[in-house]
Amino acid sequence: MLVRLVAVASFLIVAPVVASARPVVVELFTSEGCSSCPPADAFLSELSRDRPELLPLAFHVTYWNSLGWQDPYSLEAATQRQAEYSARFGDSPYTPEMVIDGQKGLVGSNRRAAEAAIAKAQKADEAEVAVSAVRHGRTISVTVGRGAGHAQVVLVGYDAGHVTNVARGENTGRTLRESNIVRSIQTVGEWTGAPLKLESATPAGEQAAILIQSTDGAIIGAARVASIGL
Template sequence: MPVVVELFTSEGCSSCPSADATLRELESSQPVAGAEVIALGQHVDYWNRLGWKDQFSDPTYTARQRQYAARFGSGSYTPQAVVQGREELVGSRRADLLAAIGRAARAPQASVRVAGGLGDQPLRVRVASLPAGTGPAQVLLFITESGLATQVSGGENAGALLRHATVVRSLQPLGTVAPGGTFEASPTPALAAGWNHAHLRAVVVVQAERTRQVVGAAVQPLGGELARQ
């Protein structure tokens, strides 16, 4: 079962590199039986005023983290991992992450299919069969890039070469699927010229509007063979 692990992180945070390393390892090794770990590294922007501007940061991801903070009553902090929208924890705690991933993999999931997207082709997205009691759910499109690293020259990580878990490059809402209904869309991802297209993936996430729980996900490579980190 796909299990989405969101990591809210920053290049300006000295506690974050260990969480990035943990998530990179989990995505590469896939150590939880029955679970496909899908990593979504989201770089928040509130560290940017403290000596280093994170080139991957975006207020969109800060706003998403705040939505989770309201859901969990946890406040926003880095490095924060959110597993399938169900549990939040410090992102460097590998054993706790494994346990949360295992629990999430046992939950019912919707049918999510995504295809296409190579070259200038649109993606083909289809969502059906929401789990009972989900209520209306958002369908979200994340574009991610793997294999990214930054030589940091300021802030808490000055002098360090940071190797990141898979980074979210963009986030786009596609629409809403109703209980008992189906959803179809054919978005054309906007891919920047500076991104390494061989390392890009489209990740479709279905998230319950009321509980913020992720009830389905699917992945589609966008250019060539996906390189493992």
């Protein structure tokens, strides 16, 4: 546990630092071929830069690729993930869509709605599970605490940022600056309430995060992967 040392007169008082709540996961489904997406991409970049209490992730979908511009960061796994959310929410996939903690979908450029959903997620008193992950070289060690429920342990690899000059499609001539671009996503284990430890190879991407996602789609645990020994 991290501690803070405070000197008072000739005495040392050791005060534990209270661990912060786990980050609220903000998923943006986007595409470089979508002219409505850059404002949402910019919003996600702001959240990535200014809001450490959040875990923003940009999932680039594939269904825009046949419409003039091949998004270099598009993933079929991102398209499938959005389709699963759409089935739960009862709507059709669209961009830009933002999903908050796996439970609320909204237009990704609607800052007011997004902030309201984030605030609601931060105040939620639903069951949460503790999770931590550490990268040792090419291996990631994951620890999930005790709780109630059944969930998937999802490993996400992402790049901090990229700049793309778009030559075709709806964003022709634009320079897009995007953040926290997901490069890989995979289920690496199942959690059934008992404490769990597992290891996985490091995913594609500069950074990584672990999501604990229950069978109803709600994210009940999340952590950035810390790196040591690099």
